Amino acid sequence: MKAITKIIVPVLSICVLNSCGGVPEEKTASAGEEKVFAVEEVLEMVAKENDVTRTLYTKAIVGGGKKQGMKFDEDWRKDDVEAGPLPALFLRGVATSIKKSPVPLGLYLGSDFPINAANKFVGKQANLFETIKKDQKPQFFYDDDQKLHTAMFADLASAGACVTCHNDHPQTSKSDWKLGDVMGATTWQYPKDSLTYKETVAVLNSYAKGTVDIYMEYLDEIEAFKESEKPEIGDKWPADGKYLPTPEVFLDSVRKLSSYETMKHLVAAK
Amino acid sequence: MFKVSPLRKRQFIGGIIGLVLGSSLFYILTLDVTEEYVSIGPMNTGHNELSCFACHADAKGNLMQQVQSNISHAFGAREESVDFGTQDVTVDNCLQCHDRPNDRHPVYRFSEPRFKEATKHIDATTCITCHTEHQEERVSVENINYCMNCHQDLEVENDPLDISHVQLIAKEEWTTCIQCHDFHGNHTYEVPEHLKDTIPMQKIKAYFNGGEDPYGTVKKYIALSQEEWLKTLED
Numbered sequence: 001m002k003a004i005t006k007i008i009v010p011v012l013s014i015c016v017l018n019s020c021g022g023v024p025e026e027k028t029a030s031a032g033e034e035k036v037f038a039v040e041e042v043l044e045m046v047a048k049e050n051d052v053t054r055t056l057y058t059k060a061i062v063g064g065g066k067k068q069g070m071k072f073d074e075d076w077r078k079d080d081v082e083a084g085p086l087p088a089l090f091l092r093g094v095a096t097s098i099k100k101s102p103v104p105l106g107l108y109l110g111s112d113f114p115i116n117a118a119n120k121f122v123g124k125q126a127n128l129f130e131t132i133k134k135d136q137k138p139q140f141f142y143d144d145d146q147k148l149h150t151a152m153f154a155d156l157a158s159a160g161a162c163v164t165c166h167n168d169h170p171q172t173s174k175s176d177w178k179l180g181d182v183m184g185a186t187t188w189q190y191p192k193d194s195l196t197y198k199e200t201v202a203v204l205n206s207y208a209k210g211t212v213d214i215y216m217e218y219l220d221e222i223e224a225f226k227e228s229e230k231p232e233i234g235d236k237w238p239a240d241g242k243y244l245p246t247p248e249v250f251l252d253s254v255r256k257l258s259s260y261e262t263m264k265h266l267v268a269a270k
Numbered sequence: 271m272f273k274v275s276p277l278r279k280r281q282f283i284g285g286i287i288g289l290v291l292g293s294s295l296f297y298i299l300t301l302d303v304t305e306e307y308v309s310i311g312p313m314n315t316g317h318n319e320l321s322c323f324a325c326h327a328d329a330k331g332n333l334m335q336q337v338q339s340n341i342s343h344a345f346g347a348r349e350e351s352v353d354f355g356t357q358d359v360t361v362d363n364c365l366q367c368h369d370r371p372n373d374r375h376p377v378y379r380f381s382e383p384r385f386k387e388a389t390k391h392i393d394a395t396t397c398i399t400c401h402t403e404h405q406e407e408r409v410s411v412e413n414i415n416y417c418m419n420c421h422q423d424l425e426v427e428n429d430p431l432d433i434s435h436v437q438l439i440a441k442e443e444w445t446t447c448i449q450c451h452d453f454h455g456n457h458t459y460e461v462p463e464h465l466k467d468t469i470p471m472q473k474i475k476a477y478f479n480g481g482e483d484p485y486g487t488v489k490k491y492i493a494l495s496q497e498e499w500l501k502t503l504e505d
Contacts (some may be wrong), residue, residue, distance in 0.1 A: 023331030
């Protein structure tokens with residue numbers, strides 16, 4: 001009896017427990033794949049795409065659209081406002097979409113003279129932004145608290161619309177912006193120090209999807225206009241009249257403008 | 271087959287009764303009708319109709335597999351431990367029904383490094399900081415002065431309020447914020463311009479405790495019901 005309790009029961013228990021097999025270990029999509037990009041390279045790539053997208057949106061949609069009488073407003077989501085998102089809010093829309101995607105990428109916009117006081121840099125970001133303003137070069141650091149690789153990139157006044165809107169805004173904290181000024185910086189975060197080819201493409205795709213998502217929200221807003229004239233959505237741009245491109249046409253233009261730089265990196269890694 | 275010593279008969283019968291009772295209870299408590307007895311407390315306002323599985327999804331594998339995996343992890347034979355029984359509830363569970371484009375304070379924004387100090391005081395990166403579940407209330411945060419963590423420098427151009435925002439902040443009247451502005455900006459209503467017309471704190475507190483909505487009934491976004499949420503999973 002003693003032998004049963006001391007040896008057989010524990011051995012049987014272990015056998016029964018072990019016979020189930022454990023919960024299968026989750027292999028990440030990247031398991032076994034070679035890490036080909038440093039996180040800094042990937043964030044530079046996606047920041048470049050962001051530059052092109054934002055400039056296109058600011059110049060061709062906001063700048064061109066305003067000339068056609070289209071409205072863009074910081075309160076564009078309000079029920080009684082019939083307008084599109086301003087460039088900073090366009091970027092926030094992209095960031096929201098990325099956050100909802102499975103890609104662990106973070107994107108934020110800040111400045112030392114923001115319109116919205118909540119977007120003012122403080123602490124380490126404020127110090128690094130001073131350096132960015134001097135040389136316009138990206139700054140990288142590892143945020144120990146959040147365990148995230150972080151990069152900051154200069155956000156330039158690339159279009160006349162940036163300068164005039166910020167200078168004339170009733171809540172502006174600086175009214176002498178000039179074309180080419182470093183108006184702020186985008187902050188990007190990612191948890192890993194290196195990425196596989198697949199992970200890199202996923203980062204770029206999540207940014208592109210974010211662009212389409214917020215642009216489609218804008219088009220949905222237009223669809224709901226009650227009083228304002230609705231621009232025609234198709235393959236034409238505001239430069240041609242009261243038109244807006246479809247999301248596909250918009251994204252195609254972004255790709256045409258940014259694809260060479262991005263492809264160069266991706267192909268070189270292959 | 272088994273020979274039970276007469277001296278251990280009572281012990282044996284007790285063991286059998288315990289096993290039968292334990293197994294029955296284990297089975298009964300997994301049934302939908304007994305959910306309220308398993309719950310650690312009544313659901314918060316608006317969540318009364320939710321089933322446990324809406325937030326507490328089954329963990330991967332069966333119980334034996336989960337036990338084995340966690341023992342293996344304890345002995346270093348496995349890299350990751352696994353959830354036992356049900357998966358951890360995260361902010362993603364909340365957002366599956368409550369995420370919306372017009373949120374004035376979406377949780378993801380507070381992940382940015384510049385909110386590091388603020389989130390030390392109030393962790394706005396997760397819903398449960400203010401909406402702890404199973405409390406039978408709407409808002410569980412104790413102090414309603416949380417705006418002070420980010421809005422100390424607020425100045426409103428052409429301030430429409432009779433006592434300016436700057437003055438209110440200087441006097442540290444932080445509870446007045448919520449008397450005009452709902453935190454997530456989900457209500458369509460006229461914001462008062464005179465402090466005397468703002469919503470009394472008693473009404474705000476009653477609302478936080480699950481009472482009537484003082485910001486009005488017109489909402490910009492309605493969270494998904496359990497049925498609507500289940501449909502999104504089919505898509």
